[in-house]
Structures are given as structure tokens and as C-alpha cells.
Amino acid sequence: MHVPRRRRRLAVTGVAVAALAATGLTFASANQALAEEGCEVDYNVTSSWGSGFQANVVVTADEPINGWEIKWNFPSGTTISSAWNVDWSQSGTAFTGGDVGWNASISSGQSREIFGFIGSGSSTAPGTFTINGDVCNGPSQPPTTDEPTDPGNPGGGDKVDNPYSGSQVYVNPQWSERAAAEPGGDAVADQPTGVWLDRTSAIYGNDSPTTGSMGLEDHLDEAVAQGADVIQIVIYNLPGRDCAALASNGELAAGEIDEYKNDYIDPIVEIQGLAKYADLKIVNVIEIDSLPNLVTNVSPRETATANCDTMKNNGNYVDGVSYAVAELGALANTYNYIDAGHHGWIGWADTNAQYDNFNASAALFGSLIGENGMTADDVHGFISNTANYSALEEPYWAVNQNVGGQALNQNPNLPWVDWNDFNNEKDFTEAMREELIDNGFNEDIGMLIDTSRNGWGGDYRPTGTSTSTDPVTFVDESRLDQRFQKGNWCNQAGAGLGERPQADPEPWIDAYVWIKPPGESDGSSELIDNDEGKGFDEMCDPDYQGNIRNGNNPSGARDDMPISGHWSSEQFQELLENAYPPVN
Known part of the structure; x- marks a missing residue:
């Protein structure tokens, strides 16, 4: 699967502040942003009444657009009742609209009203617009200079696509x-x-x-x-x-x-x-x-x-x-x-x-x-x-x-x-x-x-697919995850790094x-008084036989565990022993 790896910052008129996409591997090099093709979206509320409003959408293109699909996320509770000049759908807060043929083209430098609609709820403009999968950043920008980043200034620097790429990560x-x-x-x-x-x-x-x-x-x-x-x-x-x-x-x-x-x-x-x-x-x-x-x-x-x-x-x-x-x-x-x-x-x-x-x-x-x-x-x-x-x-x-x-x-x-x-x-x-x-x-x-x-390494880790024709036996003999039920979350016995x-x-x-x-523990195996606000949860009790949230299965928890966040030498040793890939 191809996944775009450029991270962008929004620049939509009247909605957000522009910033440029980052391309460097470390934050220090993030100012070396590249110019990219741009587009701009104007979300214009032309009239409003009570809980309803009418709006139109105008797109300005730096480069020609031949066929468009626009997406955004409405504020919670906002819905469209009717729209024109657009093939549209809404799922929850997510809106998707596509051209209807005759309005598919937007020339370079052209501003075009592509459709309009009537909605109910908040008329506040959405925070982000994408066209054909790309965030509309406003007009293309020239490369930035090497001015130092000011963390107190939201527009003062660009964020890299993946902060972990090529990075040394802090060891506590x-x-x-x-x-x-x-x-x-x-x-x-x-x-x-x-x-x-x-x-x-x-x-x-x-x-x-x-x-x-x-x-x-x-x-x-x-x-x-x-x-x-x-x-x-x-x-x-x-x-x-x-x-x-x-x-x-x-x-x-x-x-x-x-x-x-x-x-x-x-x-x-x-x-x-x-x-x-x-x-x-x-x-x-x-x-x-x-x-x-x-x-x-x-x-x-x-x-x-x-x-x-x-x-x-x-x-x-x-x-x-x-x-x-x-x-x-x-x-x-x-x-x-x-x-x-x-x-x-x-x-x-x-x-x-x-x-x-x-x-x-x-x-x-x-x-x-x-x-x-x-x-x-x-x-x-x-x-x-x-x-x-x-x-x-x-x-x-x-x-x-x-x-x-x-x-x-x-x-x-x-x-x-x-x-x-x-x-x-x-x-x-x-x-x-x-x-x-x-x-x-x-x-x-x-x-x-x-x-x-x-x-989930250790002696219980399967090495191949079960040959059983019974579905329960087949899954139990084939699965790596050895929990009683996948909703079990507390100090699971048998787990590994x-x-x-x-x-x-x-x-x-x-x-x-x-x-x-x-x-570090997920929670105590029995009630332990503490000044950290940590309660006792039966899902951390190895004798607990479960509730509706874990399908009424045994908890699968380890015994003799301290309150959450506190160290357990026994659990750490088990995690080492059952590590997969193994710890050399």
C-alpha cells in the first residue's frame, strides 16, 4: 500500500495559519521546506437563520484541477439537508463531495464556486479541507529561510513527517x-x-x-x-x-x-x-x-x-x-x-x-x-x-x-x-x-x-498452523496471543517483550x-491503600472470573502485583523470558 509521506500544515483563508511541509529527518533541518502546488478553499456562509444556514464553496487552484473530490469534517452536530452541483455524502461529521462532470475543471489561477448547500447546526468553518487527497494549503510558497524555530510561535517551524525516522530516542x-x-x-x-x-x-x-x-x-x-x-x-x-x-x-x-x-x-x-x-x-x-x-x-x-x-x-x-x-x-x-x-x-x-x-x-x-x-x-x-x-x-x-x-x-x-x-x-x-x-x-x-x-514468545508460542477442523481448537492451537480473552488488560501472565x-x-x-x-504494574492483585488515587480492579485479581466486558472469562492476571506504575521484578523477568523476538 502506498502511503503519502509528506506532512502538511493547513492554510485556508479565514480558518487557520499557514505553515509549510517538513522534509528533513530531524527537527533542526525542518526549515528546509519545499514549495508545492497549492489550492485555497473559501467556505462562505451566505445566510443563516435559527439553526440553519446556506453556504457555498469556492476553490482557487495554483495548477489545473481536472476532476475533484473535496473532504472536510464538520463541527459536531452539523448536517447537510440539501446540496447542488455536487455528488455528496455525509457520515457522522465527515463530508465528501465530488464534481458532477460539467464543473470538474478548475484552471490554473482560477477561483471557482464549485457547489453550494443548506445545513443545520454550527455554521463555523471546518478546520481542514482536502482536494483529491491533498490538504489545501493556500497558494504555493517559496522555500523558507534558515531562521531559528521559536517553539512559542505556532508558525515558527515545520514538523517532519515522521519524528522517529533517523532519530535517537530518549532513554529514561x-x-x-x-x-x-x-x-x-x-x-x-x-x-x-x-x-x-x-x-x-x-x-x-x-x-x-x-x-x-x-x-x-x-x-x-x-x-x-x-x-x-x-x-x-x-x-x-x-x-x-x-x-x-x-x-x-x-x-x-x-x-x-x-x-x-x-x-x-x-x-x-x-x-x-x-x-x-x-x-x-x-x-x-x-x-x-x-x-x-x-x-x-x-x-x-x-x-x-x-x-x-x-x-x-x-x-x-x-x-x-x-x-x-x-x-x-x-x-x-x-x-x-x-x-x-x-x-x-x-x-x-x-x-x-x-x-x-x-x-x-x-x-x-x-x-x-x-x-x-x-x-x-x-x-x-x-x-x-x-x-x-x-x-x-x-x-x-x-x-x-x-x-x-x-x-x-x-x-x-x-x-x-x-x-x-x-x-x-x-x-x-x-x-x-x-x-x-x-x-x-x-x-x-x-x-x-x-x-x-x-x-508472546516462550514455550507456548505455536510454530505453525493447526491441522484441526474444529474452529475452537484450530484458533487456540494457531494463535500467538495466549490470553483467556482479548479484553484482558491487567498484568497478563505469560506475556513477553x-x-x-x-x-x-x-x-x-x-x-x-x-x-x-x-x-511496571498495571494494577495491584489485591486492595492496597495508596496516596496516588489508584483503586483496586478485580480484573487484576488472578482469581477473578470476569464480567461482561471480558466475556465472563478469567482475568489471566499475575499474582502479587503492586499498584499501577510500580515495579515488579517477577513480571519483568517473565517478560524477558517470553520475549519475541528473543532477547540475546
Whole structure:
């Protein structure tokens, strides 16, 4: 599959500030932008009344356009009731329009009204327009000069297509020291891992086992001292955090959105924007295990929890994530990747909305565009499998494979597959990326996959395809992922280290990363009092026999585990032993 690898910044009249595409491998060389063909879109609201409005769309082309398809993402709640001179469709917030033959051509330098429409809802202009897959950047620009980038100026520098390409990524010395102290751990102690800001005090350093005495600025200074090009920061402190679990609940109550913005996000933005970090590419992984909960764990679904219903109704997940992405995305040296769950959570695409997780999640992500000034350009990509265990690929079986006379993902008696459209993260991220683009994100977004604990090596790893004709036996004997159920997420026994971090493993994947530091717990095996706001979740109890969210299967969790984020020597040793590729 060909994936465009140029990342662009939006320049649409009256909508956003222009910036140029980046082509260098490091941030320091990002000012060497290339001129490119341009187009400009004017979204003109000609009249409005009550909840309705009329608008027309004008395109100005630098180079001739012969046949056009235009896409954008409306503000949440805006819909088109009728349109003229366009072949159009709308799915959620995503709008797609095509020429109708006679209006297909736009000459070089020509401004042409291509169609008009009547809509209801917000008349605010969309943040991003694409024509024939390319973001309309405004007129072509000459090459920029070598002026230094000012991180405090959103237009002061260009972002590279893939921050990981050719880059040295920061190694957290606190995690590295723990890993190296374990027998055999020195073999992986030089791997880069994520720095988790899981409480407001973590920004400044709080002497906790989770973050140690180093605060954000300490880590950024250390990254500069290491000569690193990239540092990975986990933004993880939403109000009402992890509404469907308890092990990693946070410090902020469901309604404390102002505290999240003012006391947590704003200081992070201020620190990351300091001039001394202008040449450091800061990857921000934004709020894991948050937004998909608003699809899968809310009423009227049987999997609903009261906490997730609260967070959907108060809007603070959407408000908080969009605010974080917009504020961090305005800095010239940051790269935002929003958490997109994993295939075992949102891998179901179904025409029945009650069972559709995949398309509904992508639409929810798209609805963030326009909230708190967030644009598609503020999102560099998405990350899957963060702190989870889903296999990177399953080489010995496919979900649509026919076994026993029926496709595996159509078999009502096959609990492991359970009608899921995917069985691995590679296929899932490739498909999810396309769906996200269809919901308003830029066509050159990249994906990350957390491979820190999804290797599934060791004695139980199969070496070939099962010969059984019984579907259940066939899948159980063929699959790498050894969990009882792919919704199991806490300290999974038998897991191993996965692929080592690397850039550009596939055309659509920016990098395999270790965002979850191997050896750090997902949650305590039993209730442990603590001052970090971490609760006890039965999914971390090895004796727990499950609930509706994991198909009423055993939890598969390890015993004798500390609270989330704290170190477990036993778990680290098991991850080393079951690593795949093996640790030499």
C-alpha cells in the first residue's frame, strides 16, 4: 500500500495559519521546506437563520484541477439537508463531495464556486479541507529561510513527517536503572520508554516509584544531555480517568476539567515550549484508555458503567483531550498521537450501531476537530495497544479463514474471535488509519504501536498452523496471543517483550514504541491503600472470573502485583523470558 509521506500544515483563508511541509529527518533541518502546488478553499456562509444556514464553496487552484473530490469534517452536530452541483455524502461529521462532470475543471489561477448547500447546526468553518487527497494549503510558497524555530510561535517551524525516522530516542534513566539491575535486564536497558505524567505532581517530580524525583523539565534536560532527538511523554490525567476500570483511576474527579486545563495541561505546555528545547522533538501520547470508553462502555450497552455514562454526559473527556491536543499542537516542536485503543477493544465494525465500535470510535475522534480550537493539523497520528498485550500480527490464521465450513469471524460459537474483524494490531492500525482520514484527519497521519509486552514468545508460542477442523481448537492451537480473552488488560501472565522500538516498520506505521515501561504494574492483585488515587480492579485479581466486558472469562492476571506504575521484578523477568523476538 502506498502511503503519502509528506506532512502538511493547513492554510485556508479565514480558518487557520499557514505553515509549510517538513522534509528533513530531524527537527533542526525542518526549515528546509519545499514549495508545492497549492489550492485555497473559501467556505462562505451566505445566510443563516435559527439553526440553519446556506453556504457555498469556492476553490482557487495554483495548477489545473481536472476532476475533484473535496473532504472536510464538520463541527459536531452539523448536517447537510440539501446540496447542488455536487455528488455528496455525509457520515457522522465527515463530508465528501465530488464534481458532477460539467464543473470538474478548475484552471490554473482560477477561483471557482464549485457547489453550494443548506445545513443545520454550527455554521463555523471546518478546520481542514482536502482536494483529491491533498490538504489545501493556500497558494504555493517559496522555500523558507534558515531562521531559528521559536517553539512559542505556532508558525515558527515545520514538523517532519515522521519524528522517529533517523532519530535517537530518549532513554529514561530511572527505568533503565531498574531494568539493568535485573538479571539479564542489561540487554534491553538501553531501550527508549515513555515518561508518564500520571499526576499533576509528576510534572515537577514527586519522589514516587512511578515517576521518581525527575519532573518533566528534568527529563527534557536529560534528553538534551543525551543528545536525543525525540522524547516520549504520556499525557495521562483526565478528570474521571479510566471510567471503565479502577486500577488506574486518577487524582481528578469527573467534573474537575478546569483543574485539568489550568493546573496540568497549561504547565506542561509552558515547559515543552521553552526555547532550550527547540531542537527536541517531543512526542505526546494523549490520554490512553479514554475516548473509546465513550463508545463501548456507555448506556444503552450492556457493558456500560456509571462512571463512563457520567463522562459522556459531562463532555469532559472530549473537552480535555481536544484542549490538550490544541494547546500542545500549537508548539513547533511537539508531535501529538491520540490513543486509539486496540483491535481487541474496538475491532468490531458493524452495520448495527449497537455493536459498532470501529467506525463509531473513528467518528468520535473526528468530532474533536473544532473543539477548543483543535484542528486536524494538531494531530500527528494515533497510537494503538498502549500498555496492552494484543499481538502485532497472527501469522498462522486469519479471521475470515474458513474452518469447519464457516468463516472464523462468522462463527457464533468461537469466543476468542467473537465476530471481530481483526486479530492483530498491524491490520487494525492500517484500517483504522484510513477510517480516521475519512473522518477528517490529514491523509499523512502516522500510526504508532506499543510493542512493549505483546511478543508472546516462550514455550507456548505455536510454530505453525493447526491441522484441526474444529474452529475452537484450530484458533487456540494457531494463535500467538495466549490470553483467556482479548479484553484482558491487567498484568497478563505469560506475556513477553515484543518487537524492539524501531522507526518506519511499515508504510503506515511511524514506529514500534515501548510507551509502557516493561516491569511496571498495571494494577495491584489485591486492595492496597495508596496516596496516588489508584483503586483496586478485580480484573487484576488472578482469581477473578470476569464480567461482561471480558466475556465472563478469567482475568489471566499475575499474582502479587503492586499498584499501577510500580515495579515488579517477577513480571519483568517473565517478560524477558517470553520475549519475541528473543532477547540475546
